[in-house]
Amino acid sequence: xxxxxxxxxxxxxxxxxxxxxxxxxxxxxxxxxxxxxxxxxxxxxxxxxxxxxxxxxxxxxxxxxxxxxxxxxxxxxxxxxxxxxxxxxxxxxxxxxxxxxxxxxxxxxxxxxxxxxxxxxxxxxxxxxxxxxxxxxxxxxxxxxxxxxxxxxxxxxxxxxxxxxxxxxxxxxxxxxxxxxxxxxxxxxxxxxxxxxxxxxxxxxxx
Amino acid sequence: xxxxxxxxxxxxxxxxxxxxxxxxxxxxxxxxxxxxxxxxxxxxxxxxxxxxxxxxxxxxxxxxxxxxxxxxxxxxxxxxxxxxxxxxxxxxxxxxxxxxxxxxxxxxxxxxxxxxxxxxxxxxxxxxxxxxxxxxxxxxxxxxxxxxxxxxxxxxxxxxxxxxxxxxxxxxxxxxxxxxxxxxxxxxxxxxxxxxxxxxxxxxxxx
DNA sequence: CCATCTATTGGCGGATCCGCCAATTTCCAA
DNA sequence: TTGGAAATTGGCGGATCCGCCAATAGATGG
Numbered sequence: 001x002x003x004x005x006x007x008x009x010x011x012x013x014x015x016x017x018x019x020x021x022x023x024x025x026x027x028x029x030x031x032x033x034x035x036x037x038x039x040x041x042x043x044x045x046x047x048x049x050x051x052x053x054x055x056x057x058x059x060x061x062x063x064x065x066x067x068x069x070x071x072x073x074x075x076x077x078x079x080x081x082x083x084x085x086x087x088x089x090x091x092x093x094x095x096x097x098x099x100x101x102x103x104x105x106x107x108x109x110x111x112x113x114x115x116x117x118x119x120x121x122x123x124x125x126x127x128x129x130x131x132x133x134x135x136x137x138x139x140x141x142x143x144x145x146x147x148x149x150x151x152x153x154x155x156x157x158x159x160x161x162x163x164x165x166x167x168x169x170x171x172x173x174x175x176x177x178x179x180x181x182x183x184x185x186x187x188x189x190x191x192x193x194x195x196x197x198x199x200x201x202x203x204x205x206x207x
Numbered sequence: 208x209x210x211x212x213x214x215x216x217x218x219x220x221x222x223x224x225x226x227x228x229x230x231x232x233x234x235x236x237x238x239x240x241x242x243x244x245x246x247x248x249x250x251x252x253x254x255x256x257x258x259x260x261x262x263x264x265x266x267x268x269x270x271x272x273x274x275x276x277x278x279x280x281x282x283x284x285x286x287x288x289x290x291x292x293x294x295x296x297x298x299x300x301x302x303x304x305x306x307x308x309x310x311x312x313x314x315x316x317x318x319x320x321x322x323x324x325x326x327x328x329x330x331x332x333x334x335x336x337x338x339x340x341x342x343x344x345x346x347x348x349x350x351x352x353x354x355x356x357x358x359x360x361x362x363x364x365x366x367x368x369x370x371x372x373x374x375x376x377x378x379x380x381x382x383x384x385x386x387x388x389x390x391x392x393x394x395x396x397x398x399x400x401x402x403x404x405x406x407x408x409x410x411x412x413x414x
Numbered sequence: 415c416c417a418t419c420t421a422t423t424g425g426c427g428g429a430t431c432c433g434c435c436a437a438t439t440t441c442c443a444a
Numbered sequence: 445t446t447g448g449a450a451a452t453t454g455g456c457g458g459a460t461c462c463g464c465c466a467a468t469a470g471a472t473g474g
Contacts, residue, residue, distance in 0.1 A: 013293070013314040015321065019226025037315075059293075061315070086220070086266075086293060089414065107220040108244075108268070114222065128455065155312040159401030161430065165339050177450050181432070181448095191460090192400040192429080194366030207296065207408045353420065368460065382422050388462070389420095398430090398461080 004031040005122045008051035010042040010068065011035075011084070012060040014176045016107070020055060020084075023111040029119065039063030039071070046072055046079070053122050054100075058085040058092055066095050073100040082121050084114070093132055094144065103127030145186060150204060157196050157205055158185025211238040212329045215258035217249040217275065218242075218291070223314070227262060227291075230318040236326065242332040246270030246278070253279055260329050263308075265292040265299055273302050280307040289328050291321070296410025299337055301351065310334030322345070352393060352411060353367050359386045360406050 006028055010187060011017050017035050033049045036042035037058055044088040047055065054072065058065035065085065072079050081194065083096045085106040093104050100122045105114065116193070117127045155165045166173040182193065187202075189195035199205035214237055218224050224242050231237040241254045243249040245267055253261065261279065265272035279286050284405065290303045290311040300311050309328045312321065313336070324334045350359065362372045369387060373380040387399065394409075396402040406412035 013223075014317050015226040015230055015314060016220075016223050017225070017226070017229050018318065019220075019222040022226050022229045034388075049258065051390070053274075107222060110221050131291055148451070156400050157404040159397035159404075161398075163430085172453060174454065177432080178452075184432080190366035191368075192398075193363050193403045195402045196400045197364040197407075198447085200404075200412070203414075205404070205407070207410075355421070370460085378421085379423060381424065384462080385422075391462080 004029055004179060005118060006049070006052045007031045007118070008033060008042065008045055008049060009035040010037075010039070010054060010060075010065070011057040012037045013057075016057075021113075024115065027115055030115070032092040037070035039065070042068055043071055043075075045074070052080065053118055054079065054081045055084045055118075056081050058083060058087055058096065066092070066099060069096065069101060070099045070147050080121050082117060082127065084109075087203065088132065088135070089201075090135055091144070091203030092127075093136060097128070104132060106132075110192070145183060145204060149179050149183050149186070152176060153183055153195065153199050153204065156180070156183075156192050157199065211236055212325060213238050213256070213259045214325070215239045215240060215249065215252055215256060215261040216242040217244075217246070217261060217267075217272070218264040219244045220264075227321075231322065231325070234322055235260045237322070244276035249275050250278055251283075253283070259287065260325050262291045262325070263288050265290060265294055265303065268275070273299070273306060276303065277306045278310060287328050289324060289334065289400065291316075293341065294410065295342070296408075297342055298351070298410030300335075300343060304335070311339060312336060315341075326332075352390060356386050356390050356393070359383060359412060360390055360411065361401060363387070363390075364403050364406065364412060 007015050007024060009020050009024065009032060011020070017037070021035070022030045025032055031194070033051055034045040036045050039062060042056070045124065056065050056069060065083065069081055072081060080102045081100070083101045084107060085092070086107040088106050095108050096104050103117055103126055103128060105117055109117070120127050152165055155168060160168065162176040164171040165176040169176065183195050187198040189196050196205065200207070214231060215394055216224050216227050216239060216366070221244065224244070228239045228242070232239055240258055241252040243252050244270060249263070260274070263272050263276060272290065276288055278289070279288060287309045288307070290308045291297070291314060293314045295313050302312050312324055312334060317322070327334050358376065359372055362375060364411040366395055368377065370380040372383040376383065390402050391397070391399070394402050394405040396405050403412065
């Protein structure tokens with residue numbers, strides 16, 4: 001029997017971690033070597049245990065999963081991380097893959113599929129459900145916003161006018177307007193209210 | 208030893224259900240008599256098993272938790288239901304309590320606290336964390352929207368103008384505008400973009 | 415039965431938005 | 445080096461928004 005796959009679980013829901021530890025711990029292929037309920041702790045535990053695969057939630061208090069993943073991959077580019085989260089927002093999926101996740105599955109995955117995904121990841125493969133792939137490609141036409149545009153959208157969300165946005169960013173009102181125009185086009189929105197809605201729908205904006 | 212508290216688990220995350228079954232099943236005070244991953248199934252299982260306490264998630268595919276709760280309480284007003292969900296949106300909490308939930312805890316609750324909450328519920332008590340209470344009361348000033356206003360906000364979210372909203376609802380543009388004014392005031396928003404954002408933040412609007 | 419809330423509609427005016435046209439500079443990648 | 449995207453700014457005009465004022469009818473709940 002080969003050595004078990006050593007796992008680090010990172011999720012801020014204790015009951016969820018218990019579930020993961022349970023369904024995976026019963027399988028001799030896996031060994032849960034550590035658990036964390038926030039990103040900071042996760043970084044420390046990763047260093048100490050060097051797990052084969054890390055299961056990482058995205059929405060966590062404090063440092064979120066994306067930042068945690070970024071930090072892990074920065075220190076250890078070979079780290080293999082599987083995102084296990086409830087969000088299916090395009091922006092989360094896109095960012096996670098961009099920052100180096102080896103796979104992304106949502107929490108409504110069945111236990112057997114989760115186990116299979118981990119094995120695939122450990123074997124050097126990548127995992128992305130057909131549904132998420134489809135969502136990503138169908139929204140490919142909607143190119144993602146630049147950081148400046150996200151900045152503007154964040155202010156629009158707070159109810160600032162183009163003029164105010166210009167002053168806040170140290171640019172002219174006319175420029176804020178130009179960004180707004182690009183945002184509307186990229187998000188396929190007819191006005192700023194719809195743009196904010198699309199922001200939440202895609203995960204660019206978070207509650 | 209008294210008879211164990213008979214539980215029905217409803218959550219569309221299999222791993223989460225495994226976690227609940229695990230942390231609760233080890234305690235002789237509890238017995239998990241059934242599990243469901245959607246509202247329809249939950250209704251049938253409730254009828255068949257008559258659990259003492261139901262643990263119910265809000266965000267589920269198909270019929271959501273609020274509707275499920277409504278249906279359960281409608282048929283069996285004495286049913287005791289504890290909401291166990293990841294959302295801490297005011298609107299979810301408010302609606303759940305209004306529709307008859309006996310308690311509301313978020314998924315980052317510790318296992319021991321969850322067990323204690325279930326015991327309290329079973330004993331006829333109610334559970335609402337101090338944090339959620341605080342959030343609810345601090346937003347009390349922001350009265351909740353009427354169904355008509357929510358309808359309007361839903362159209363605003365899609366980018367419709369007041370004029371279009373009027374036509375879609377069979378009312379005058381001026382009336383749509385009046386609703387808009389009330390929405391802005393109630394949500395404390397300065398324009399429709401901010402109103403949409405507040406809608407997502409409070410849980411009135413969902414991605 | 416009365417007070418309150420809700421839904422409805424009207425006028426008026428200044429503020430703001432968004433579309434269409436065009437231009438410059440910077441910076442990155444092929 | 446060169447093509448391209450990003451950020452910046454300008455003018456112009458019609459469409460839309462939002463605030464302030466006021467009024468009526470129906471429903472709801474004390």
